[in-house]
Amino acid sequence: MTQSKPMTAAVTDTAARAVGWQVWVPCVGMALCSWLSFVDRQVLNILAPTIIKDTGLTNQDFTAATSFFFLTYTLGNPVWGTVIDYIGLRKGMLLAVAVWTVASMSHSWMASFAGFALARAVLGVGEGGTFPGGLRTAVETLPPVMRARGIALSFSGGTIGAVMMPLLLGPLAISYGWRNAFLATGLLGVIWMVIWAAIARPPFLPATSARPHKAMWPNFGERRVWALIFSYALPAISPGPVLTILALYLGQGLGMTQAQVNGVVWVPPLTWGIGYFFWGWAADKFAATNTRPIGLFLLLTVASLTLGFATWTTSPAIAIALISFSTFIGGGFQMVALKAGSFAFPREQSAMMTGIASGSWSLVNFLLLNAIGAGLTIGGVRVFPGANWMNTQSWEQIFWLIAVLPAIGIGLWMALNATAPKTATS
DSSP states (O other), X not given: OOOOOOOOHHHHHHHHHHOOGGGGHHHHHHHHHHHHHHHHHHHHHHTHHHHHHHHOOOHHHHHHHHHHHHHHHHHHHHHHHHHHXXXXXXXXXXXXXXXXXXXHHHGGGOOSHHHHHHHHHHHHHHHTTHHHHHHHHHHHHSOGGGHHHHHHHHHHHXXXXXXXXXXXHHHHHHHHOXXXXXXXXXXXXXXXXXXXXXXXXXXXXXXXXXOOSSOOOOOTTSHHHHHHHXXXXXXXXXXXXXHHHHHHIXXXXXXXXXXXXXXXXXXXXXXXXXXXXXXXXXXXXXXXXOSOOHHHHHHHHHXXXXXXXXXXXXXXXXXXXXXXXHHHHHHHHHHHHHHHHTTTSOGGGHHHHHHHHHHHHHHHHHHHHHHHTTEEXXXXXXXXXXXXXXXXXXXXXXXXXXXXXXXXXXXXXXXXXXSOOOOOOO
């Protein structure tokens, strides 16, 4: 691992002033990519009440089928991270988006649990390239003092996609059927690939970039890998399960119609995106060369506990406000964890690093969704037992479980960092 001393303030200020507008273009392209990924990802979740009614699936069927996305996304992230580091951003991202575009369109042909589970699984494989590609883009184009903001920009499209999805594809599904909404996602995927092919080259991306001599895979025997996992997977968990079950909670827990759900369900992903930018700025300002941003992590941990109070009210406005604040904090955990993690991994492994973080986050989502549901049964065999909280609508237990996970993750991260040497990479 190549290491260097933290940069001085004078050096970082000079680097920031030298950045031209061209270097931001690839990050904008990756923002569009993450936008596309969340449009494709969230369309099933937002239309859940309509799809469940039309297909006869149960809440448990829906939750279990959705969980397969997180399982394959867990594997797809580190794999794509390694692939992108090795073959390059341009080819890697074109390949990843091609896979998930086909998978997203295939939802329109499904009508059973097995069909939706398969479509979600392949979608998860392809979308695993999103965040590794986004962070690698920021590393390739921006100096360290600006990378958290570059990461925030690259990732922010995802939350914008989740915001726009109910406003864009929700009405389309109501007017023309939910199957046509999935077909529309295919056209969006093709448009993005054309854009990326045009901008993923000089003068926007450097002609050459640091690449490993061979494909590098995560080494789970290293302390830095587990420190990254525990600072990201558990603390940043809120947006995953919250956005997955939000439409069901609003409909079944608060009695809102599909049209009413479409009108408010975009707010939590919007605050998630705002969290990227606010906490990305905070990480660059207050943790520019800090390998252990304990203060920021503790602040975020205390704030994350407010989610548990969301079910203590029957007011949709108050509930949405508390849930939205939780996703804002979740975005903060992501930015601070990746900023700290960038000091522990060399530049040529930046996509792999993000794959580890995002993949572990997805695994926690998979386990959590099955834990709060009735569990996972394949071929009549119980593979993973659950608490059945989804079918019994035990919303208070679900939200409090999500609220306390950040404290567990940060506690483990602090334990791993108690005796670890301080390092920083360029």
